[in-house]
Every structure is written in structure tokens, then in C-alpha cells.
Amino acid sequence: MKLLRRKEGPSLDSRLAALLEAAELAEGRLPADVVSQARAVAERAGVRRSLSVDHTVAALAGATGSGKSSLFNALAGDELAAVGVTRPTTSTAQAALWDGAGAGPLLDWLEIPQRHAPAAVGPDFSGLILLDLPDHDSIRLAHRLEVDRLVELVDLLVWVLDPQKYADAAVHERYLRPLAGHRDVMVVVLNQIDRLPPDAVDRCLRDLRRLLDDDGLTGVPILGASARTGAGLAELRALLAERVAERRSWSARLSADVSAAADHLADQSADHLADRSAAPLPDAGAVAGLGKPLTAALSEAAGVPLVVAAVRKGHRHRAVVATGWPVTKWVRRFRPDPLRRLRIGTSRDLEIVGRTSVPVASAVQKAQVETAIRDVGEAAASDLDGVWAAAVRQAARSRAGELADAVDRAVATTSLGATRRPRWWRAVGMLQWLVFAVMVAGGLWLGVLFGMDYLRLPQPPLPTLGVVPWPTVLLGGGALAGVLIALLSRLAAWAGGQRRARRVAKDLRSAIAQVGAEYVLEPVKGELARHTRFTEAITRARA
Numbered sequence: 001m002k003l004l005r006r007k008e009g010p011s012l013d014s015r016l017a018a019l020l021e022a023a024e025l026a027e028g029r030l031p032a033d034v035v036s037q038a039r040a041v042a043e044r045a046g047v048r049r050s051l052s053v054d055h056t057v058a059a060l061a062g063a064t065g066s067g068k069s070s071l072f073n074a075l076a077g078d079e080l081a082a083v084g085v086t087r088p089t090t091s092t093a094q095a096a097l098w099d100g101a102g103a104g105p106l107l108d109w110l111e112i113p114q115r116h117a118p119a120a121v122g123p124d125f126s127g128l129i130l131l132d133l134p135d136h137d138s139i140r141l142a143h144r145l146e147v148d149r150l151v152e153l154v155d156l157l158v159w160v161l162d163p164q165k166y167a168d169a170a171v172h173e174r175y176l177r178p179l180a181g182h183r184d185v186m187v188v189v190l191n192q193i194d195r196l197p198p199d200a201v202d203r204c205l206r207d208l209r210r211l212l213d214d215d216g217l218t219g220v221p222i223l224g225a226s227a228r229t230g231a232g233l234a235e236l237r238a239l240l241a242e243r244v245a246e247r248r249s250w251s252a253r254l255s256a257d258v259s260a261a262a263d264h265l266a267d268q269s270a271d272h273l274a275d276r277s278a279a280p281l282p283d284a285g286a287v288a289g290l291g292k293p294l295t296a297a298l299s300e301a302a303g304v305p306l307v308v309a310a311v312r313k314g315h316r317h318r319a320v321v322a323t324g325w326p327v328t329k330w331v332r333r334f335r336p337d338p339l340r341r342l343r344i345g346t347s348r349d350l351e352i353v354g355r356t357s358v359p360v361a362s363a364v365q366k367a368q369v370e371t372a373i374r375d376v377g378e379a380a381a382s383d384l385d386g387v388w389a390a391a392v393r394q395a396a397r398s399r400a401g402e403l404a405d406a407v408d409r410a411v412a413t414t415s416l417g418a419t420r421r422p423r424w425w426r427a428v429g430m431l432q433w434l435v436f437a438v439m440v441a442g443g444l445w446l447g448v449l450f451g452m453d454y455l456r457l458p459q460p461p462l463p464t465l466g467v468v469p470w471p472t473v474l475l476g477g478g479a480l481a482g483v484l485i486a487l488l489s490r491l492a493a494w495a496g497g498q499r500r501a502r503r504v505a506k507d508l509r510s511a512i513a514q515v516g517a518e519y520v521l522e523p524v525k526g527e528l529a530r531h532t533r534f535t536e537a538i539t540r541a542r543a
Contacts (some may be wrong), residue, residue, distance in 0.1 A: 006066030010543045012049075012251055015043050016256050016539035022265055025534040026270030026379060028147040029391050030268045041261040044153070045254040049454040051106040052249075054375065058246045059093075059131040059150055063171060064138060067191040070227035071160055071295045072096070072132040075237065076118035092123045093133050093150055098125035110153055130240075136436075137170055151175065152257075155241075155249040158187045165195055165376055166208050169365070182256040185249055187221050188212060194226040235398055261540035269386055295374040295405055295513040301361035302407045304508050308367035312501035322425040325482040326436045334541035358411065373400055373520055380524045385486065410511040415506070426491050432482055439478025443470035508523070 012019070023038040062068045073079050094114035107115060113130065117208055133150055134143035151157065159176065179186065190208055193201045201224055212220055221239060225232030243249050255256040299305075321329060361369070377396030381389040449471065452459060463470045 009538055012255055012275070013044075013259070015255070015541050015543065016045055018537045019258050019262055022048060022262065022534055022541055025278060025344045025537065026265055026269070029387050030265060034264055034268045038224045038261040038265055045257060047109060048250060048254060048361050049152075051109060052102050054247060055100075055106060055127050055129050056156060056221065056247070056249045057106070057110065057129045057131065057154045058156040058158055058240060058243070058249075059133050059154040059335045060160050061133045061136060061147060061175075062164050062191075063162070063168065064135040064164040066135075066136075066160045066165070067227050068160045069132055071189070071191055071225065072130065072229065072341065074227040074233055075130060075240075077447045078114070078116070078118045080116045080118065093131050093146060096130045096132075097129075098128045100129070103129060111151065115159045123237050123246060125241060127247070128240060128244045136175065137168075139502060151179075152424065154189070155253045156185050156243055157182065158483065159238075160187060160189050160191050163190065163200075163204055163209070166190060166204065167211060176217060177211065181260045183217050183254060185253045187223070187239060187387050188217075188325075189224065189232075192226060192228075193224040193231060194229045199386075212275075227294050230386065230462050259542055262538050266538050267541070271389060281510040290379055290524075291513055291516050293511060293515045294369075294372040294376055294520060296536060297365070297368040298403065299509060299515055301365040301369050301404075302411050302508075303358040304411070304505065304512070306358060307508065308501050308505045311504045312497040315497035315500050316490070316493045319425060319496065320486075322421065323428040323432060323486065323489035323493070324434055325486040327479075327482070329486070345517065357455035358408065370400070370479065373397055376520055376524060388527075388534075390422075392524055392527045393529070395523040397518055398523050403515070403519050406515045407512055410515050411508060414507050414511040424492075432485055435478050435481045435485065437478075438474050439482065442471045442474025442476070442478060446475060 019038055020042045020283075023035050023042070026035050026038075059073050060068045080094065080096060091337075092114065093106060093112050095108075095110075095112045096116050096118045097107075098118065100115070107129070130153065132148065133147050134140075136144060136147045138144055138147075161171070161172070165171075181442065188208065190205060193204075196204065205222060205224055208222055212218070212222070215326070223232050223236050223239070225236055227233070373396050374393075377393035380396065381392040386391060392535065449459070449462070465473045
């Protein structure tokens, strides 16, 4: 037996764990019944392993009239089952136990109420539990359901066919072909060969071999037997005794169940897992490449160009207010700050308003964002098929509804430092007030001199700078110095506004790229990682 002879590869425990992991990862991606079936296989395997592993449960299954019950009685050496000719007589499964000590919990799990201790005949059957199942083609639905239930649970399947119906499509299409992966825990017996001439027996066995090979059951043992004459029973007993002595039919059955469940998951994923390696996650360059168009679309929709222009203009506006000539700069206060109009620039604005006043994205901008998100999903899913490709595309859109608020918060928080005042503004502002004070002092001095002259009072001595009186120098020089300082400050503010705008633009793009990564790229990477782990788990489960 191929599975039983395998010395290398993952253990049954690791394969069961891999199957459970694959089922968990497939939750919400593959059909619920497929996932639940995989979970049921793992759960059933866990229960079977916890019960007696010293017993081998073999079941005789077949159609009405195939002689299952007669064969059951012949193997047991006792008339345990009622035998009918043309109609089903086995309504519930019954068991014959050889050395059944400790088999009670196993039979309780199998729900076998009728249990017999047969006569000791033939080779050593110690540890064998032989079941006689109802007919799989019974006219009673309860019988067919009982067969289906036990076929999923027993360790060894012995299909009893008869010369008249061994080619019946019902048994081949419903049971044998779907159980092709269980060939190592299956035996086929062509019963009632006493009804055929010797040469016809050989032809039937060769034809049955051909049919089983077509079903994918190459290598499954085929025995000719007759419960009435005893022909072939010695070979059948020897085969059963060998399987029982190995004490590994249960593990071979569970291994086949795990492989079948993993194959079913792989088939449902439509991802050709057997012919391809796990899809790799995009590397840093690929992620950046996927994110650049998305960042550009989000930046446009978030009004980043408008914000950057407001940062540039706002810097100049505040610079004039802080460093302008005191005589004229008060007029600037009546002009609104471009950043304050957008309600961004300070933490107080963010706390009070909660959102900026950047204009809402237009329909065209929204469409560009949706296109960018769709392109990310399509690019990431390009190497996948079926449900996993759909899951990756869905992951790209999964948080699209939160993007607008997240980008707006990123714009607001990233722009918090845009209103920060450079230290030189304060120094220049103090200098402007000092110059203004000098100008005012010169004006007051001239005013006093004008008043004394008007009142015909004697003039005090008047210092001069060359030929120009100091009061005039202070007044005119202060005014000229204030205007000159204001002009130079405005020039510096223009250059500073350009630098700050470039820095804010860079920071905004970085912040929006992070939002795009968190809300679009990370879900996509998470789904790709999920697919990779699913592929690896399926590979381990099928090993």
C-alpha cells in the first residue's frame, strides 16, 4: 500500500493541522459547505485517533442481491445476518467483533447497535470489526443514508459486487470513482462466481479490472469469491488478516480523507495549486509601483495643490503681519489667512472643526481614485485565479469608504506645522517697532519745535547731522528704514514660502501614501499573504 509504505513526508498530525489551517484561511473565500467539510474531516480524524487504534473497522458494502450478508456470515463462521435473495434484508449495520475488548467507544461513535462475537475461524482476525452495511441502492432512503454515513467513517472498505451488476453506473459513479484517492483502503470482491463458468469468471474479473482502472482505482485488489461454495474466501480472509495485523488501515484512511479534503479545497479555489508555487508577495518596489498612481489620485482628490498654494500664500501673509512696517501692516490683518480659510494649520482648528474646509473631491477626481484602487487590485491579482483573485480585488476596495476621511485627517495633521513662525520674524518685528519708535520720536521732536515756533518761544539749540536737523533725520530715516526692512522681509518671506510649500507638499504626499498603503495596499498584501499561507497549508495537507 502506497500510503502505508511512505517513510518520509509530513506526519498525519501535521497534515491535519495544515488542513485545519487551510480551512480557516479559506473561510469567507471558498463555499461554506466545502470549508465545513474540510473541518468535519479534521474533526472526524481527531475523534477516530482518540478511539481504539488497535482495531480495524472493515465494512462490506454492496448493492441489493450482491450477497454481502452471505459473505458476512461466511467470514464470521456463523449465521449472524439474515439473508435475502431479491430484496434488501439488512436495515441497519451490524458488527462482528474478534477480540472486541476496548472497541465499545469506537462502535458507539460508529452508532452500531448490533454487535456479535463470531466463532473463531480462519486466520487471526484479532482486532477486526467487520460491518455488514445496508444496500447502497436500497429503495429506502434511510438505508442509503446509513451507507453514506458509514462509508465516510470506516477504516477499510470491501465492495461486494455480483456478476450481474458489477458494471452498474450507480456504484461506480456514486462511490468508487469519488473514492479514487482511497484506493489504499479499498478491496473489491466479485461475489457469486459460482454462478459463472470458469472462463466467464476470468472475463468478468478482467472487465472489472478495466472498469476500476477507468475509475482511478488502479492497484485496488480484486478477488473472486463465492459465499455459497467458499471459493476465494481463504484469499479474502488472508487479505483481511494482513490489513488487521498492520494496524495502519485507520491511519491510511485518515490520510486519504485529508488528501481528498485538501484536493477539494484546491479545486474550489480554482487556482491550480498543484501546478504552481505560492504567489509571492509584492516586493518593496512593486508595492511602491502600485501605490504611486493611487497616491497621485488621492492627493488630487484631497486638494493637495490647493493646500500647498495656501501654505505658500499663508506664509507670506503671516510674514507681512509679523515683519511689515507698523504704519501699514495693520491693513493686512483685514485679509483672511489662506490656511485659516481652509481650517488647517493648527491643532485647535483640527480639534474644533474635526475636518478641513478643503473642497470636496469632484466626480472626476472620485472616479480617478476608484480607477487607481481598481488598478491596484487588478495588478495584485494578476497572478491569481478564481475566488482568490476576487478576494484580492475586494480587499483593495474593502476600506475605500474610509479613505476620504483618512486622507482629510492626514492633510490636516500634516499641515499642523505650516503656521509655525520662524524666529527671525520676531527679531525683525522688534526691529520694526524700534525703527518706528525712532520715527515717532523724530516726529514728536519736530512737533515740539513747531509748537514753540508757533508760540514765539525762544528756540533751543538744535543738533544736526551735517546740515539736516536730527529730528528730521529721525523721522525720515525711521520711515525709510521701516519701509526698506519691510521690503527685504517680504522678499525673504517669499523665498521662505516657496521652501515651506515644497516641504509641506512632500510631507503631504508621504502622509497620503501612508494612508493609501494602510487602507488599500495593506489589505491587498494581507490577502496575498493569506493566499500564500493557504497554498502552503494545502501543499502540506496533500503531501
